[in-house]
Amino acid sequence: MSDRRVRVRFAPSPTGPLHMGGVRTALYNYLFAKKLGGDFLLRIEDTDQTRFVPGAEQYIVDALAWCGISPDEGIGVNGQIADHGPHAPYRQSDRKPLYRAFADQLLAAGHAYYAFDTPEELEAVRERSKSAGNPNWQYNSITRTSMKNSLTLPEDEVARRLDAGDAYVIRVKMPRNEEVKFEDRIRGWVSVNTLNLDDKVLLKGDGMPTYHLANVVDDHLMEITHVIRGEEWLPSAPLHVLLYRFFGWEQPEFAHLPLLLRPDGNGKLSKRDGDRLGFPVFPLNWANAETGETASGYRERGFYPEGFVNMLAFLGWNPGTNQEIFSLDELIEAFSIDKVHKAGARFDFEKAKWFNQQHLRQRSPEVLAAEYQAGVAAAFGAAVDTDFAAKALTLFLDRSEFISDAVHAAPYLFAKPAEYDSVMVGKKWTSESAGHLRSLVPLWAASNYSEPALEEAFKAFLTETGLGFGAVGPVVRLAVAGTTQGPSIFGVMELLGRSECEARIEKAIATLG
């Protein structure tokens, strides 16, 4: 497989929104392919018709598009829900007719067999086994001899049942005692004895393949060279290796990614963690049609795709240098599957925010100004011009992790303070405060109301009166902004303009005395 064109795939099941772990798997696949000049495909594995969730497929496509992880082939090319490429269709439910022949091939070669046991019978056997002290009964090389299948039933009865249309599944016939080995790109040699593997169902009663069959068949047909997926697939990898062998196909290279762990306690990060832990687990908002609840997404939380992707890339991978801030293109350049960590990575939202902050600062002033304008319009229904936005950003960007921080840090830029910080009023507002402000108003009015001029006039006033900055500065802040925190109050005053500032000062004096 060394000189084959690199082709990888991300193959999610549309049973709900894609969570961040899934996005990271897609990202690593994408980075790997692009780094090597190969193809990245998106295939939809919807063989379980009972778990179909409306909108999930659209969500997956939208989420990847937002992240900039664009498929070259399959579903979702150019963000469209449509098949695109020489191996169409790329949705397994649409490929249903094609799997049967492969199951038959295994049947003919003696690597698979028909099994007529009903789900109820299997359930009963498991129950019996459990009460006998064996908690997990398996359909395997030993137990299959006492089940109803084409290995135990007389040939004519099997033919009769098949003719009669009896329900059946096709199971893999697991070899009795064989060591299955494969070299995982991340974990090295992994070895399992078939004694511990069971006769997995390959083709279900409804004619649909299970993941195992569909995955192996499609990866082969679609000429996938590297299977990069989550560690939860490691236990079934030996089965897949065996299937490639049974079919006589070249086996792709495997790379099983470490899991994303919950920041608290134990276990892997799951969809059900939702917002319970105080951060989104999904790339985009997801409105659950059944519960009516909306799970929050990174996009809506204010993250830039660049920050989100950068953060995800570093959960389990590291370039080996001290550089941490990367664009998608830089990630492609730096990525190496061999540098992926083996152990699970515990997610830390604080660091995630830091990544976004770094990307926030890398954006151009023009783009930021436009985003700020949009944010202000959405939050306060106020329209501000580009100059205002640019000036506001020089004041507020430093203290922001998200552009929304800059927007929400100063509602007082868009409305007079509704109230004044009572603690600071108590500390700083004295019987003399109103007088100081009244003295300042004409001094400022005589200036051009620019930040430096306002500050200069203020300082001159202090010098003249012998007052300290701490005695009057906070008072000005309270009057103009209602709070004593924030950037230079003179910058804020410049933004607000003279008449607004004077009105606010009057209002404060009227309110606070």
Add this chain to the structure above:
RNA sequence: GGCCCGUUCGUCUAGCGGUUCAGGACAUCUCCCUUUCACGGAGAAGAUCACGGGUUCAAAUCCCGUACGGGUCACCA
């Protein structure tokens, strides 16, 4: 429980037999800057490299065992 995988500062990690009594980042703390809050700068603290045995002149790095953690055991993916 069986099988498989993993284990370096609180967290993400660098490290691939000697140049490391372990480097960076987030978080924490201190100081400077700023008469606010942040940003920024400087610094501190924080890991006997899970533990125990080996191998070797030399081990975080190789091997074995133990412990702990995780994953997986469906006609789900």
